[in-house]
Amino acid sequence: MPHLSPPPHLLHLPPPPPCRTGGAERFEEVEGHAVLFWFQAYDVVTVTPWLAPVVWESTFDPVLMDAIFKPQNLTIAATVFAVGKYVQFLKDFLLTSEQFFFVGFNVHIYVFTDRPEDVPKIQQAPGRQVSVRVVPSSRRWQEISARRMEMIHALLLELSGSTHYVFCLDVDSKFHGRWGPESLSDRVAVVHPGYYRDGRSRFPYERRPESRAYMAPSDGDFYYCGGAFGGNVDQVLVLTQTCSKNFRDDEKEGVEAAWQEESHLNRYFWENKPSKVLSPEFLWQDFKLLNPEIRIVRFSGVVKNYAAIRPNV
DSSP: OOOOOOOSSSBSSOOOOSSOOSEEEEEEEETTEEEEEEEEOOOBOOBOTTOOBEEOTTSSOHHHHHHHHGGGTOEEEEEEEEOGGGGGGHHHHHHHHHHHBSTTSEEEEEEEESOGGGOOOOOOOTTEEEEEEEOOOOSOHHHHHHHHHHHHHHHHHHHBTTBOEEEEEOSSEEEOSOBOGGGOSSEEEEEOTTTTTSOGGGSOOBOOTTSTTBOOTTOOSSOEEEEEEEEEHHHHHHHHHHHHHHHHHHHHTTOOOTTHHHHHHHHHHHHSOOSEEEOGGGSEETTSOOOTTOOOOSEEEOOOOHHHHSSOO
């Protein structure tokens, strides 16, 4: 597929200027807290230059989506890594997934952890289950991040033929709103909430040519996050195999991409365009104020002290 020039960011209009004009302020309650929102009219991008849909609130009918996909009796897998102290986030992840993640579907969540005894037991709806995969501990969080692709690939080799779609998600996150079949496609990427208003010159791609994750200054569409991606199981098999091999080949030459799996993921999606792009609604960051175009947060990374939870910083 040819590389096409994307819009500079996911908004058709530039971010608001420092002086607040042409908008409105409003207080809203969010989880018991009064939050000040600044609203300004924005027109968001809903289709990429290669004609993949970009999913935002109000770009789909949830009732229609469920009516189309639920009769297909699909099985949706999710992978999550709860290694070391990250296991503390697992309970909220699992509880909120019961409320919002593919409700009414067959869902199988695979928890990769070095502390299986700390995996919480939660009540699940019919058709939903959690399985635990024991993995080794690591002294470097970068190593945990880098090895995810390899472990997910091994799992998907087992699931191919019995599971239809898979999403690979960060455990230090919670669901806050519906995440359903509107997100399904062959290759699904989520635009990073920290860079969706920026042009590619500000994207933290791997810029060293010696890495297989290298992106030239003119390369790139959007910057995708490593904390949420997925798609058809067979397609994600190819993705994880490619990213894992590229990481290993880099490692043999003494190279580690700037953002490990995320760097390799962005390179992969540059060469193999996502067939569906999810807006930052699908992975926001709790420490960020909501921008006016973010009408709902579906999944969000929680505020945390990295020094306290990572084996190295």
